[in-house]
Amino acid sequence: MAVIVGWLLRHTVNVQPWGPEAPTDAAPRAELALPAARAGLWVFLGVASSLFVLFVSAYAMRLGFADWSPIPRPRLLQLNTVLLAAASLAMAACVRAARRGDEAALRRGLLAAGVLTTAFLAGQLVVWKQLHEADYFATRSAAAAFFYLFTAVHGLHVAGGLVAWARTLYRAGRARGTREGRLAVELCATYWHYLLAVWLVLYALLVSEDLGLAICSTTPL
Template sequence: MTIGLVFLTGLMALIVGWLFRQTIDVQPWQAQPATPGPSSVRPAMRTGLWVFLGVASSLFVLFVSAYAMRLGLADWSPIPRPRLLALNTALLVGASVAMQWSVRALRRGDGGALRHGLAAGGALTVGFVAGQLAVWKQLADADYLVASSAAAAFFYLFTAVHGLHVLGGLVAWARAVARVRRPQDPAAAKLGVELCATYWHYLLAVWLVLYALIVSEDLGLAICSASPL
């Protein structure tokens, strides 16, 4: 279990370090415009996203810490592993790749590829959410509810909190798509796509940490057993 905690702590540290590097170029001591305009609002939006990701990372770290403490008690009993989790993970990986593809298409001025990339990213993300709900239904049908065991409770907690962050990302994705379709402000459309891609990469990184907690028996931290559901 100690090795597993060290591994996951290092992975979360990499995420936080990446967030820090994103903000290291911000120099608040430099003179700023007296009146805020588009050039000052847009960097503020980017910085706001990084601050939000930092807060979200702290929330997930707290949950993982609580899980690690609860795991050490003698009554810990893993739940069966839903097969759909692997497919859902692949869907989120595909969504992250599609969002990065959208950014590359935007930078080279390929409007068709941009729209296709955004559509694919949104569709794959909706598929991920639907898959997670299907996993919940599988567990509920098998009588693994929140109150069934500590392992089940943490499974629902982790997937629910992550799912809420994904749903929030879909709202931002819908706004980015609307801006791309009505390019009255190309700079705002570009910023929206780039921020969505950053957020999707973050969602994927956090999910990979949670997925390791859920299925990695080799780390000694698995919420689910090797027995499939």
């Protein structure tokens, strides 16, 4: 998480599009830095994807044991998925607003994305609470353990993104629509789209009982 937050702070929120324009002789250097920041994000996403793949591989191996027993499916997972999808759409709207130079729309989009993402995390915590109250603990059920593992790791990635989002929202009012500012918004949006894509894969693992892969059964909780 330190790597996640540090990288986002360095390449997104520390970009100051509201500041004075760089001197002319510094322009070539800035042009070289922009692709490097974007490439750095994709390298990070590749590393994060490898982490999730390792967890999914461990889950696939554990699934073959005879004592595997799915847990009930929390109804709230559907709503949480909708919230995160809406947050991703809001980030896409932020990119369009940044390219138009519409600072008011950009700020509204960032605010909406942050509120929706925070609601997603709150919903995940409610799901945990429901499972805990139903006596589904990680130490008692392998399915519950993987449920907590997948949602916790994904939630930490979401929380790391919210740190960068908060700083970006705070400073968005002083933005001037420079190329660096647009890049910062685009990087944040890319990260949010990634969070949604990962969650959709995890959600499929949680509920795809027809394929014999589900952590959760069709029995609602």
